[in-house]
Every structure is written in C-alpha cells, then in structure tokens.
Amino acid sequence: MDITTLKTAAHDFRYLLNRNYPRRAALTLVGNRYQFTVAERDLLQRGVFARKDSERKNKKIPISALYQAPLAIDGHNVLITLESALKGLPLILADDGFIRDIARAARGYAPGAFTMEALNLICDTLRRHRPLDIIFLLDSPVSRSGELAAKARRFLSEYVLKGSVQAVPVPEKILSGFPGAVATSDSAIIEDVAKVFDLAGHIIRYRLGSKNIIRLR
Structure with a gap:
C-alpha cells in the first residue's frame, strides 16, 4: 500500500466530491484509474469527504x-x-477528524x-x-x-x-x-x-x- 499514491488518489477523489460528483461513481473512477485493491478503495471511502461533509468535525x-x-x-x-x-x-484519520x-x-x-x-x-x-x-x-x-x-x-x-x-x-x-x-x-x-x-x-x-x-x- 503506497502512501504517496494513496494521497494523490485521495486528492483526486476529494476534488470530484467537492464538485458534486456522485460518491460511488467518483470512487469507482479513481479506484480504477489507480488500479486499487478493495482495501485501498475502502481507505478512500472511509477517509475522504467533500468539504461540506468534513464540517462534521x-x-x-x-x-x-x-x-x-x-x-x-x-x-x-x-x-x-x-x-x-x-x-x-x-486505521484512517478521515477528513472529518474521526x-x-x-x-x-x-x-x-x-x-x-x-x-x-x-x-x-x-x-x-x-x-x-x-x-x-x-x-x-x-x-x-x-x-x-x-x-x-x-x-x-x-x-x-x-x-x-x-x-x-x-x-x-x-x-x-x-x-x-x-x-x-x-x-x-x-x-x-x-x-x-x-x-x-x-x-x-x-x-x-x-x-x-x-x-x-x-x-x-
């Protein structure tokens, strides 16, 4: 699990979410682009959120x-x-602080x-x-x-x-x-x-x- 690649993918996923792309479609797009495993996609799913969702903190x-x-x-x-x-x-420290x-x-x-x-x-x-x-x-x-x-x-x-x-x-x-x-x-x-x-x-x-x-x- 390469952290540098994960951070780059997280940036891309976050970018799409902040522009109101559907979450599932955005995750599939980014996951496929980086050829991520299920575990790596789970990291993005559970850790990366749009700016408005990150306000949960x-x-x-x-x-x-x-x-x-x-x-x-x-x-x-x-x-x-x-x-x-x-x-x-x-474990993942998510964008919303959890x-x-x-x-x-x-x-x-x-x-x-x-x-x-x-x-x-x-x-x-x-x-x-x-x-x-x-x-x-x-x-x-x-x-x-x-x-x-x-x-x-x-x-x-x-x-x-x-x-x-x-x-x-x-x-x-x-x-x-x-x-x-x-x-x-x-x-x-x-x-x-x-x-x-x-x-x-x-x-x-x-x-x-x-x-x-x-x-x-």
Missing part, C-alpha cells in the same frame, strides 16, 4: 464535556475500531481475544470522566451480541459506571434521536446527532498510540 466534543452528561455508545462501531487498533491493523477502521468486520464480527481489552479501555477511560448515564448499544443481529452485552454489563458494574447495555435490532434508531453525546465514528449517525465523541479515536490517540494511522492529507 464541528460536532465533536472534548472528553471533558462527558462529565455528568448522558452518553450513548455505538457499541460495535467503537469495539471494532479499538480491536483493529489492538491487532495492529491500519479515526476509522478499514476492517470490514461488522457483519462477521464476534467477541474475540481483544474484546475484553477493548471493553477495559472503554470503561477505564469513562471512569475517569464520569458521564451521568451510559447507554451501550449493540446490534442484536450481529453474532453473539447477547454474550457481548453480558460482558459489557459486568465491566460497567466493575468500574462503577451508571448505565445499561442493550442489544437491539437497529441501534441507529436510538442513537439518532439521543439527546446527549453519541460515541461513534459512523458518518450516517454523525449526520443525525448534535454532539459526537470519538471514543475509539480518543483511546487510540492517548492510550494506544498512532503508529498505524494513515493520513491522506
């Missing part, structure tokens, strides 16, 4: 704003990103060797900043979500964090209408909420290090 809040405020966590989104970081897989994985793991995800470490990092981080109440949401259609919910509940209890863990069919319905901050890097959810905290990104930056983060600017 204005919704980001600092971790200090979590104190005594309600917080909803997009569970699988945060866990998959953190577990990718723990595995040493590539750190994202490129693992394509959502459909095939199941709790594994790194899940407990990721949950520990999440709860230890939140313990230091004390949200008022936490709603930790998981996608119930994803494999072993009930088992994962039980583990997450134990972690909340052990860290004396007030909140609940729910496995629901469509977490986005709850997250999009949540009145407080939402911890996610899902661009569709970010569009629908007023305040976003990049929980996985914060932990990666300040607890795990940024050596696997790819920057396309």
